[in-house]
Amino acid sequence: MSEPYSSPSSDVMIQFDRVVKKFGDHVVLRELDFSVKPGEFVTLIGPSGSGKTTILRLLMTLETADDGTIQVGGEYLSHMERGGKLVPADERHLRNQRKRIGMVFQQFNLFPNMKVLQNVTEAPVRALGLSKAEAEQRARELLEMVGLSDKIDAHPMQLSGGQQQRVAIARALAMRPQVLLLDEVTSALDPELVAGVLAVLKEIARTTDITFLCVTHEMQFAQDVSDRVMMFDQGQVIEDAPPEQLFTQPAHERTRSFLHAVIDRAV
Amino acid sequence: MDWDWEYAIDSLPLLAEGILVTIELTVLGALLAYVLGLVFAMIRRVGVPVLSQFVYLFVEFIRSTPLLIQVFAFYYLLQPAIGVKLSPFLTGVIMLGVHYATYTSEVYRAGIEAIPKGQWEAARALSIPRGRVWTGVILPQAVPRVLPALGNYTISMFKETPLLLAIGVVDVLNSAKEAGAETFRVIEPYTLAGVFFLLVSYPASILVRKLERRVGTV
Numbered sequence: 001m002s003e004p005y006s007s008p009s010s011d012v013m014i015q016f017d018r019v020v021k022k023f024g025d026h027v028v029l030r031e032l033d034f035s036v037k038p039g040e041f042v043t044l045i046g047p048s049g050s051g052k053t054t055i056l057r058l059l060m061t062l063e064t065a066d067d068g069t070i071q072v073g074g075e076y077l078s079h080m081e082r083g084g085k086l087v088p089a090d091e092r093h094l095r096n097q098r099k100r101i102g103m104v105f106q107q108f109n110l111f112p113n114m115k116v117l118q119n120v121t122e123a124p125v126r127a128l129g130l131s132k133a134e135a136e137q138r139a140r141e142l143l144e145m146v147g148l149s150d151k152i153d154a155h156p157m158q159l160s161g162g163q164q165q166r167v168a169i170a171r172a173l174a175m176r177p178q179v180l181l182l183d184e185v186t187s188a189l190d191p192e193l194v195a196g197v198l199a200v201l202k203e204i205a206r207t208t209d210i211t212f213l214c215v216t217h218e219m220q221f222a223q224d225v226s227d228r229v230m231m232f233d234q235g236q237v238i239e240d241a242p243p244e245q246l247f248t249q250p251a252h253e254r255t256r257s258f259l260h261a262v263i264d265r266a267v
Numbered sequence: 268m269d270w271d272w273e274y275a276i277d278s279l280p281l282l283a284e285g286i287l288v289t290i291e292l293t294v295l296g297a298l299l300a301y302v303l304g305l306v307f308a309m310i311r312r313v314g315v316p317v318l319s320q321f322v323y324l325f326v327e328f329i330r331s332t333p334l335l336i337q338v339f340a341f342y343y344l345l346q347p348a349i350g351v352k353l354s355p356f357l358t359g360v361i362m363l364g365v366h367y368a369t370y371t372s373e374v375y376r377a378g379i380e381a382i383p384k385g386q387w388e389a390a391r392a393l394s395i396p397r398g399r400v401w402t403g404v405i406l407p408q409a410v411p412r413v414l415p416a417l418g419n420y421t422i423s424m425f426k427e428t429p430l431l432l433a434i435g436v437v438d439v440l441n442s443a444k445e446a447g448a449e450t451f452r453v454i455e456p457y458t459l460a461g462v463f464f465l466l467v468s469y470p471a472s473i474l475v476r477k478l479e480r481r482v483g484t485v
Binding site: 060061062095098099101102103105107109110111112113114122123126127128171172175 | 383385386388389390391392393394395396399403404407408
């Protein structure tokens with residue numbers, strides 16, 4: 001990497017404050033509070049449909065919260081200050097805030113009409129105003145890091161799922177985000193392709209000071225790479241502990257039964 | 268009635284003029300329909316306040332009334348009322364273009380809706396500016412898929428040009444009628460006009476079908 005990823009000096013990178021999110025009558029997040037420190041790798045586990053992905057989508061500004069506030073790097077994401085009062089963020093505010101946050105999706109979502117290299121250069125050129133040469137330089141480095149230097153001129157459809165996901169990781173990193181959101185990034189992959197993607201992510205977590213918030217069903221990966229694991233159920237964080245503790249001696253009965261269920265399924 | 272080759276050949280120059288008008292009407296009308304239809308579809312997708320509702324009502328109105336009546340109304344009522352006098356040819360281009368734009372806008376809408384939500388979300392997550400999301404991500408994926416449908420509407424438009432006789436545009440069929448007017452013999456020019464429509468439409472539909480197989484339909 002040509003220069004290190006930077007983070008603000010604030011001691012909290014992500015802060016959820018009594019965040020409420022409903023879809024119709026269904027309450028997904030119930031006054032959710034949690035925070036993540038800069039450079040931390042935090043994994044969210046919990047049953048499907050419990051709202052873990054919603055947390056990431058709120059941070060990526062793909063959804064808006066119904067109540068409560070979200071801060072990233074000491075600045076309001078969901079709101080903005082106007083005349084000494086907090087008001088819901090407008091599109092311009094969101095556009096500025098969003099640039100600090102990156103996301104890797106379950107379904108990769110590469111742009112099929114662009115070659116691999118352009119998938120990675122598009123946003124830095126269009127959103128950050130990098131020159132084409134700078135963006136290509138950056139993209140080549142990132143594609144080398146994810147092990148796809150030889151696929152620069154390929155179309156996404158010519159790649160395996162695992163390769164597409166690694167391109168998507170490079171594409172998100174090209175924006176030099178402070179926060180990277182990982183939304184079940186291996187769930188759509190054939191089992192033999194999972195390891196390659198996870199290895200790349202581990203390497204990035206080790207060599208950068210990006211803050212990670214990760215939703216995954218890969219418990220071994222969560223255990224290996226996380227600084228902290230949060231068990232999420234019914235719109236609340238019900239347990240929050242370092243992985244060695246949460247996976248071996250879960251304090252909460254709900255966590256215990258969840259871990260039994262997923263680990264049984266894996267075996 | 269016997270087929271008179273000599274007479275058929277004599278009527279060709281007049282027919283050729285009509286052919287040229289038909290081709291011009293179709294090309295210009297189609298271009299207008301392609302562009303305007305896309306504008307309609309984008310306005311509705313983005314949900315521009317007021318404009319979006321206006322486009323919706325306009326599209327519904329145009330689609331539910333016959334082209335002939337629209338041509339009459341535009342030429343004989345609307346133009347005098349607003350103090351404009353466009354040539355019959357230009358009126359024809361505009362009416363064909365606007366009428367078919369309401370159809371192509373539905374085609375574009377389907378093409379745009381066929382793009383997975385994840386494409387919009389990825390573009391948003393990457394902070395790609397909104398205009399560029401359209402030109403760089405959405406349209407390059409949506410437009411190839413709608414080309415066959417646009418092709419089909421272009422063929423329909425081509426076959427509807429004779430209707431513009433109502434305001435005095437002399438297309439190929441109407442020039443055939445003129446050719447016959449002096450001699451009261453219309454079999455040859457009409458047949459030739461029909462052959463012309465067939466010679467253009469049939470290969471065009473084959474082309475569209477080939478295109479459909481290549482890009483899939485919406």
